[in-house]
Amino acid sequence: MVKGVNLFSGIGRKLLCWFLLLSILPVIMVAILTYRYARETIKSELLNEEAFLAEGIKNHILTILNAGEYSSQFFASDEFIRKHLEILNHAPDNKRVVKRFNDYMVYKTSLNKDFHETFVLNWAGIIVASSNENSIGKIESGTDYFTYGKKGPYVKDVYMDENTGEYSIAFAAPILKKRNRKFLGVLVIRFNANKLNEITTGRRLDRKEGTGMFLRRGKTSEAYLVNKNHLLITNSRFKENAILSQSVTTDPVTAAHNFGKEVVGVYRNYMGKQVLGAARYLKKMQWVLLVETDESEAYFPISRFKYRAITVVGICIIGVVFISLFISRGIINPIILLVKGMKRIAEGNLNFRVETQAKDELRELTDSFNHMADDIQDAREKLLKLKADLEERKEYLENILKYANELIFTLNIQGNFTFINPKIKEWGYDEEELIGQPMISILFDKRQENVDQLIYHGFRKIFEVEILDKQKNIRNVLLSTSIVKNNEGQLISILGVANDVTELRRLEQKLVQSDRLASIGQLVAGIAHEINNPIGVIYLYSTESLKLYERVTNAFQHVSTLPISEDARRLNELVAYLDQKTSDTLEKDTLKKELVHIIDDLNKNCNELTETYNAISKTRYFLYEYLEGSVKESIRCKDLISGLLDFSRQKKPEMRLSNVNTLIDNVLNIAEKQYRKEKIEVIRILDPHIPDIMMDARQMEQVIINITNNAVFAIRESGGNTEHAGVHRKGILTVGSCFHPEKESVEIFIKDTGVGINKHELKKIFDPFFTTRKDGKGTGLGLSISYGIVKMHDGSIEVDSEFGKGTMFKIFLPLKSKKEHDIRIVKL
Numbered sequence: 001m002v003k004g005v006n007l008f009s010g011i012g013r014k015l016l017c018w019f020l021l022l023s024i025l026p027v028i029m030v031a032i033l034t035y036r037y038a039r040e041t042i043k044s045e046l047l048n049e050e051a052f053l054a055e056g057i058k059n060h061i062l063t064i065l066n067a068g069e070y071s072s073q074f075f076a077s078d079e080f081i082r083k084h085l086e087i088l089n090h091a092p093d094n095k096r097v098v099k100r101f102n103d104y105m106v107y108k109t110s111l112n113k114d115f116h117e118t119f120v121l122n123w124a125g126i127i128v129a130s131s132n133e134n135s136i137g138k139i140e141s142g143t144d145y146f147t148y149g150k151k152g153p154y155v156k157d158v159y160m161d162e163n164t165g166e167y168s169i170a171f172a173a174p175i176l177k178k179r180n181r182k183f184l185g186v187l188v189i190r191f192n193a194n195k196l197n198e199i200t201t202g203r204r205l206d207r208k209e210g211t212g213m214f215l216r217r218g219k220t221s222e223a224y225l226v227n228k229n230h231l232l233i234t235n236s237r238f239k240e241n242a243i244l245s246q247s248v249t250t251d252p253v254t255a256a257h258n259f260g261k262e263v264v265g266v267y268r269n270y271m272g273k274q275v276l277g278a279a280r281y282l283k284k285m286q287w288v289l290l291v292e293t294d295e296s297e298a299y300f301p302i303s304r305f306k307y308r309a310i311t312v313v314g315i316c317i318i319g320v321v322f323i324s325l326f327i328s329r330g331i332i333n334p335i336i337l338l339v340k341g342m343k344r345i346a347e348g349n350l351n352f353r354v355e356t357q358a359k360d361e362l363r364e365l366t367d368s369f370n371h372m373a374d375d376i377q378d379a380r381e382k383l384l385k386l387k388a389d390l391e392e393r394k395e396y397l398e399n400i401l402k403y404a405n406e407l408i409f410t411l412n413i414q415g416n417f418t419f420i421n422p423k424i425k426e427w428g429y430d431e432e433e434l435i436g437q438p439m440i441s442i443l444f445d446k447r448q449e450n451v452d453q454l455i456y457h458g459f460r461k462i463f464e465v466e467i468l469d470k471q472k473n474i475r476n477v478l479l480s481t482s483i484v485k486n487n488e489g490q491l492i493s494i495l496g497v498a499n500d501v502t503e504l505r506r507l508e509q510k511l512v513q514s515d516r517l518a519s520i521g522q523l524v525a526g527i528a529h530e531i532n533n534p535i536g537v538i539y540l541y542s543t544e545s546l547k548l549y550e551r552v553t554n555a556f557q558h559v560s561t562l563p564i565s566e567d568a569r570r571l572n573e574l575v576a577y578l579d580q581k582t583s584d585t586l587e588k589d590t591l592k593k594e595l596v597h598i599i600d601d602l603n604k605n606c607n608e609l610t611e612t613y614n615a616i617s618k619t620r621y622f623l624y625e626y627l628e629g630s631v632k633e634s635i636r637c638k639d640l641i642s643g644l645l646d647f648s649r650q651k652k653p654e655m656r657l658s659n660v661n662t663l664i665d666n667v668l669n670i671a672e673k674q675y676r677k678e679k680i681e682v683i684r685i686l687d688p689h690i691p692d693i694m695m696d697a698r699q700m701e702q703v704i705i706n707i708t709n710n711a712v713f714a715i716r717e718s719g720g721n722t723e724h725a726g727v728h729r730k731g732i733l734t735v736g737s738c739f740h741p742e743k744e745s746v747e748i749f750i751k752d753t754g755v756g757i758n759k760h761e762l763k764k765i766f767d768p769f770f771t772t773r774k775d776g777k778g779t780g781l782g783l784s785i786s787y788g789i790v791k792m793h794d795g796s797i798e799v800d801s802e803f804g805k806g807t808m809f810k811i812f813l814p815l816k817s818k819k820e821h822d823i824r825i826v827k828l
Helices: 010-076 079-090 095-110 194-201 251-259 300-346 361-403 422-427 448-456 502-561 564-580 585-648 660-677 697-719 782-792 818-826
Strands: 115-122 127-130 154-160 167-176 183-192 222-226 264-268 274-282 287-294 407-411 417-420 462-468 474-485 491-500 656-658 680-685 693-695 731-740 745-752 796-802 806-814
Touching: 010 079, 010 154, 010 167, 010 183, 010 194, 010 222, 010 264, 010 274, 010 287, 010 300, 079 095, 079 115, 079 127, 079 167, 079 183, 095 115, 095 127, 183 194, 194 222, 251 264, 251 274, 251 287, 300 361, 407 422, 474 502, 502 585, 564 585, 656 660, 656 697, 660 680, 660 697, 660 731, 660 745, 693 697, 693 806, 697 731, 697 745, 697 782, 697 806, 782 796
Parallel strands: 680 731
Antiparallel strands: 115 127, 115 183, 154 167, 167 183, 222 287, 264 274, 274 287, 407 417, 407 491, 462 474, 474 491, 656 693, 731 745, 745 806, 796 806
């Protein structure tokens, strides 16, 4: 056993601290929790007590108000009062009636000691009877208790009577004729408002009226009433002459007046002091009753309990300290022996062992120490052997990296090279030249954000980058990266393998160029075939038009040779001759024959003109048909060439955030009216949860227009001529959208009830120049262009059609296009 152990250093100090911590902490925690529980309990009880007192006072005040209101109504229904008032309304100078009426008012006032005065106003607002003779004859028509009292029961708020200087509450009720309920006057009871002070200040009342009385406790508690004008209507304990002069705009008063809310808690009173109080709202009079006690006085029991708790905890802590000192000394001494033994082992003396006579857990600890020393000795021998094996493997791995056919490197989390194998020399660099340099230094695209995306996010495992060699030549490199993390999942390094594919990319470009030339040849053949048909038709129509033009020209030449003008001249001469000569039978016969001959010539010429006109009309019809056909075929060639240009010049989409629902609405708002004229019903099924996606809105609108136009054409083919369809619906066009969160894509679907597409033609609908239209209007490029646009958006198109029933197109667009996804890394 080691002597002279210091408990205030080393393990002794730690053990003592732990003993004290584990002993004192529970005591402190229990004391704190007990104090908090007691504090909250006392606070709750104090608040409940304030609320209970406030509720009692409120009920007492309401009882007085209800009693006064009832008394006014009861007096107003008194037959004696009603009859005498009716007499005075007709004979106001009847002194005998006035005296009896006044005596009766005195009697009524004596029934309650808190009634200051009882008086009656006639229909004109003049006091005709009162328990106070000085009030008789006064005109009170402008008072609110007359104005409102003649309409029904009314209670006037606390006010100071001008004649007596008394604070009063007026209870008014209308006096009505018994039979026809005709208004006779108003009965008013002027009630003693000091009754409220007796309740709120705690002055003694008669025993029978003591219910709900508030007795002030301590030095700071008080209760008071605030009217709707935020003025005190009862005495203040701390201010003189406060009635109807002291303004109170505290939080409980504001909450009660504005929201009808009754507050219970801690707040500042009208003197700016923190008080514990409860507010009650008397809605009938818009009064606020407040019962308050100064916070320091209310919480005095809590402070007293706190000081007692601190005293008890201090005594417990002192006792725990002495007990901990005694126990710690008995535990620490045996442990020091083990500490000395460990130091000997650490110095390299692995043969040292500790002996002890103890038979408790310390004996087990000593045996474990000796067993540990044996294990350390065995482990040391194994480590030496493993060290030799690791050095051999290290040399082997270094040879693999040195002679590998790919570039192998590692980066730290800042993106700097930490290792690179000799393959880098083929690019003109030395290993030592790049160690510690950032990877961005050898990249063609030197944007730091792309390297950051690679290091910290690792979007892809394999991607292609452009590297600059030492001679500043660009090399295409296929890069494979792996993220290296520690056991906690934190990024510690990036392992990369790079393969130079520059020559491979050159061969691929040549192959693509060959395929492109072959495709162009096939495209030119298709163009020649498609354009040759309308050009042949135009040639045929033009040839026939020339022949018809010659026939029309010859007909007009023949008409020009007819002697119509000669016959007209002969008729004019004959008419002139008849005007000059007298009538003679022989001459008349001669003239008659001449006229008949001229008429025959004119009839003959007229028939020839009619035949010529009929021939020209018939030729004109065919000529118009041929010319119209030429125009249509020319337009078809124009559309074909325009579609071909669109197909060959498809631009890269200008990606912006857009919503497919907006695109669908834009397209249908323009075309829906025309569709409905053709008896085609348009149905929109739009998913309201569709998110905005990156796309070219103009190109996608073109896709929707192309497909909806095809759908409308199919419905027309199915429904026949619109002009003879009547009011019956020809078909249905359904356009909608759907969000697929599991696929991270948005769907646009277009469904029609048209003729459908057979299986043989369904395989060709996206081929250039393929069309199912028989009217010659289609170019066969609409769906090809749409397919190309969707593919440039990294989307897809699905078609489902049943011949004779209809077709559905489904367009799927990703939430984030692959091009946008790859641009951050591929263009490193």
